[in-house]
Amino acid sequence: MDKVVKEKDGRFTMRIMIPRFFKALFKTAITYLLYVVFSSFLIPFEGFYDYQALFTALIVLFLFFVFVIELAHGTVFQHIFSIANSLMMVLYFSYVLNTGIINVNIEQTNLMVDLRFFLAILVLGSMLGFAKNMLKLLNWMNEREEQWLRYQIKPL
Amino acid sequence: MNVPIRALSWATRFFWIMVLAFAVTCAYSVTLVRVNFGEPILTSTEEDFTVTLPIIFDNKGYYNIADFNVTTLIVDYENRQISKAAAYIAQIPPQNNAIIFHNVSFNVNEIMTRVDYLFDDSNFTLYGSIYLNYANLIPFGFEANATIPWGAPLFNFTTDMPEYSAYNTTHLGVNVPISFQNHSPYFTVTGTIRIEIFNDRNQLMGEDTASIDVPSNADYDNEIGMLVNAGMLTERGQIRVYVETEMFDYGPMVINYG
Numbered sequence: 001m002d003k004v005v006k007e008k009d010g011r012f013t014m015r016i017m018i019p020r021f022f023k024a025l026f027k028t029a030i031t032y033l034l035y036v037v038f039s040s041f042l043i044p045f046e047g048f049y050d051y052q053a054l055f056t057a058l059i060v061l062f063l064f065f066v067f068v069i070e071l072a073h074g075t076v077f078q079h080i081f082s083i084a085n086s087l088m089m090v091l092y093f094s095y096v097l098n099t100g101i102i103n104v105n106i107e108q109t110n111l112m113v114d115l116r117f118f119l120a121i122l123v124l125g126s127m128l129g130f131a132k133n134m135l136k137l138l139n140w141m142n143e144r145e146e147q148w149l150r151y152q153i154k155p156l
Numbered sequence: 157m158n159v160p161i162r163a164l165s166w167a168t169r170f171f172w173i174m175v176l177a178f179a180v181t182c183a184y185s186v187t188l189v190r191v192n193f194g195e196p197i198l199t200s201t202e203e204d205f206t207v208t209l210p211i212i213f214d215n216k217g218y219y220n221i222a223d224f225n226v227t228t229l230i231v232d233y234e235n236r237q238i239s240k241a242a243a244y245i246a247q248i249p250p251q252n253n254a255i256i257f258h259n260v261s262f263n264v265n266e267i268m269t270r271v272d273y274l275f276d277d278s279n280f281t282l283y284g285s286i287y288l289n290y291a292n293l294i295p296f297g298f299e300a301n302a303t304i305p306w307g308a309p310l311f312n313f314t315t316d317m318p319e320y321s322a323y324n325t326t327h328l329g330v331n332v333p334i335s336f337q338n339h340s341p342y343f344t345v346t347g348t349i350r351i352e353i354f355n356d357r358n359q360l361m362g363e364d365t366a367s368i369d370v371p372s373n374a375d376y377d378n379e380i381g382m383l384v385n386a387g388m389l390t391e392r393g394q395i396r397v398y399v400e401t402e403m404f405d406y407g408p409m410v411i412n413y414g
Binding site for chain 2: 038108109110111112113114115117118121122125128129131132135136138139142
């Protein structure tokens with residue numbers, strides 16, 4: 001029987017779930033390591049403390065989605081979480097875009113960085129991801145129904 | 157549907173790799189930009205006093221810097237503009253440096269027409285700003301303000317009552333004590349002080365000029381003496397003081413006596 005059909009029947013076994021759990025954990029750890037490497041480039045910009053919470057929220061949400069998407073691999077939830085991830089990115093960058101002019105005041109100095117154009121590109125990229133994930137979900141449902149029908153028709 | 161999905165997946169992956177690469181190189185690149193300030197060059201004409209500040213902008217990063225704009229504005233305690241200057245460079249390509257000569261000019265005559273600048277210590281405020289467009293994508297601005305102390309060159313200018321002394325049967329010696337402090341950290345008060353004494357009929361009884369050379373943060377305390385016709389002397393009158401220096405002329409300062 002096909003793996004997809006097995007999952008439709010809800011027959012998740014420990015033999016499937018345990019390796020998947022560790023794979024998800026490994027992927028999340030790799031993503032976190034990439035974040036640590038990337039954040040080392042941001043050390044000179046430690047003055048942007050006001051924006052640290054927003055950035056941390058993004059990372060936490062992103063790591064969560066990396067983990068659950070991998071855990072739900074091969075199921076409809078993989079696509080649902082992927083869509084949710086893309087949508088979250090679109091909403092997050094749209095929200096940040098409104099505050100896209102970063103102002104940092106240190107004593108008698110004021111530093112301003114206008115990231116609106118850059119954030120607009122990120123919103124566009126997230127929307128591209130959202131469209132891709134929607135197509136993937138449609139394709140997955142389509143294929144699953146085809147396989148289910150093939151499985152049902154076979155005995156005849 | 158697999159082919160378009162795969163194409164879209166690759167396009168998305170490529171997009172995020174490009175964005176991430178840009179973000180990382182951009183952040184790293186900013187740390188490679190160096191700004192140094194050269195020794196200020198002071199030049200002065202009869203009317204203007206100019207401070208030229210060389211700004212050496214070394215763009216060792218990977219991206220272009222466009223629309224580099226430096227502006228300075230100096231205002232006094234009442235927010236009156238004393239000087240405004242700007243310098244602009246259209247492009248600083250990567251791995252290149254640019255030297256910007258930022259000229260801040262002060263119209264000395266205009267400054268010195270303000271009596272309070274001559275006699276009262278004050279604070280000027282310097283507003284400086286730098287605007288640029290990094291990688292033609294990210295506008296960046298830096299603003300700072302600083303307080304510049306202004307020391308009055310004729311601080312606490314005091315003329316005491318004239319002291320009379322007999323010179324001969326027709327003339328009297330008159331000494332006018334004058335004192336002030338040069339609080340200016342920027343220049344020496346070099347020039348002359350001229351005194352004229354008038355009686356109550358507005359007749360000039362006598363005058364004298366003394367040269368002065370008072371360095372920064374030094375005091376001047378002297379008596380300027382002259383001879384006056386005893387017959388013209390009245391109980392009341394005026395002393396008119398004129399200060400003429402390389403930097404400014406001021407007068408008459410009218411002091412009534414009697």
